[in-house]
Amino acid sequence: MPVIPPDIAAVADYEPHARQRLDAAIWASITGGSADEHTVAENRAAFARIRLNNRVLADMSGAHTRLELCGQALEHPILLAPTAWHRLLHPEGEAATVMGASAMRAAMVVSAMASLPLEAIAKRATSPLWFQLYVQPDRAFTHALVQRAEAAGYGAIVVTIDAPVTLRNQEQRAGFRLPLGIEAVNLRGAQPPPPPKAAAHESEVFNGLLAGAATWEDIAILRARTRLPLLLKGIMTPADALKGIEIGADALIVSNHGGRVLDTQPASIDALPRIAEAVAGRVPLLLDGGIRRGTDVLKALALGARAVLVGRPVLHGLAVGGATGVAHVLKLLRTELEIAMAQTGCATLDAIGPEVIWRP
Numbered sequence: 001m002p003v004i005p006p007d008i009a010a011v012a013d014y015e016p017h018a019r020q021r022l023d024a025a026i027w028a029s030i031t032g033g034s035a036d037e038h039t040v041a042e043n044r045a046a047f048a049r050i051r052l053n054n055r056v057l058a059d060m061s062g063a064h065t066r067l068e069l070c071g072q073a074l075e076h077p078i079l080l081a082p083t084a085w086h087r088l089l090h091p092e093g094e095a096a097t098v099m100g101a102s103a104m105r106a107a108m109v110v111s112a113m114a115s116l117p118l119e120a121i122a123k124r125a126t127s128p129l130w131f132q133l134y135v136q137p138d139r140a141f142t143h144a145l146v147q148r149a150e151a152a153g154y155g156a157i158v159v160t161i162d163a164p165v166t167l168r169n170q171e172q173r174a175g176f177r178l179p180l181g182i183e184a185v186n187l188r189g190a191q192p193p194p195p196p197k198a199a200a201h202e203s204e205v206f207n208g209l210l211a212g213a214a215t216w217e218d219i220a221i222l223r224a225r226t227r228l229p230l231l232l233k234g235i236m237t238p239a240d241a242l243k244g245i246e247i248g249a250d251a252l253i254v255s256n257h258g259g260r261v262l263d264t265q266p267a268s269i270d271a272l273p274r275i276a277e278a279v280a281g282r283v284p285l286l287l288d289g290g291i292r293r294g295t296d297v298l299k300a301l302a303l304g305a306r307a308v309l310v311g312r313p314v315l316h317g318l319a320v321g322g323a324t325g326v327a328h329v330l331k332l333l334r335t336e337l338e339i340a341m342a343q344t345g346c347a348t349l350d351a352i353g354p355e356v357i358w359r360p
């Protein structure tokens, strides 16, 4: 049984312990963002800028954090964001993560790039599991993968739409390579993308990397093919949010991919209010990027999100303490959320509204 280091009082305290345990290139790969990492920093800075109003003497009897989302009853609004290759961080990989998530009754979004078979992960789950999809250049394979997730009992499909190409300089400088024996096992057997047609002087982005990239047309096809709720992850503008609703998405995830895609995008929490205004309650919004405190969860809910997802802190917990570390990270966040609800006089998630945000 791994012991949680005694100096851990908040999720950020896991970070130095995880760094100590991990190879430097793996650390760079999970911590890093895109290019100069302005958006990574901004995701945190934006939460810190938002101020809260306290409310005193509220009746908190019967207080709870339960909610319903995409047809599923959840104990609390803190989900595990999809993240690739958990065996990089712990020998049991996603099997440990899902046990930690289940212990805290947290819904987990399993990455298309998971390092264990999606069926094996599902067998260990006792809390809701959703499957995250990257549309593969091999579309027949993509649709078969969705069917596998349906058959294994996943409760929703989350299509990530913001990362057809990325620029990860910290990862490149550290020379990150997947170690032998760790791979995205669920993508085995997909036809590789067509070889780049570009000659040396031509664009390897337009003629190579983007070959087979998804478009809105693919989302419409997926919508028609799955009976599961379909979520789009990577929405950062009202225009894309409205397009997603038009195409039949059941929920939208406001996300800049933890600052790992387009550097100098705004913080996801800063993008949320305008998207919430445009969406006007037609579909639920979720948010990720920089959630490190229960007060961050409360702020996201106050500004229009129904739930949040957490990325890196879960990976830090996994690296330090396996399933126990994951469960502890979730427990810390949930307890902090409950404290923040008590201090702002909100007995339920529905009671968390814009008035908890302090305005000058």
Ligand SMILES: Cc1cc2nc3c(=O)[nH]c(=O)nc-3n(C[C@H](O)[C@H](O)[C@H](O)COP(=O)(O)O)c2cc1C
Binding pocket: 029, 030, 031, 043, 081, 082, 083, 084, 111, 112, 113, 132, 160, 233, 255, 256, 257, 258, 259, 260, 288, 289, 290, 291, 309, 310, 311, 312, 313, 315
């Ligand atoms: C190491 C790592 C791997 C990730 N892998 C995926 C992935 O496979 N699919 C995906 O949609 N998002 C992926 N993401 C993005 C997360 O789902 C999420 O958007 C982001 O981590 C949220 O920000 P946070 O880390 O500040 O909580 C990854 C993020 C990290 C840090």
Ligand SMILES: CCCCCCC(=O)C(=O)O
Binding pocket: 084, 113, 163, 164, 165, 166, 257, 260
């Ligand atoms: C071309 C993008 C590959 C990304 C693999 C996993 C992921 O999403 C990440 O952020 O890392």
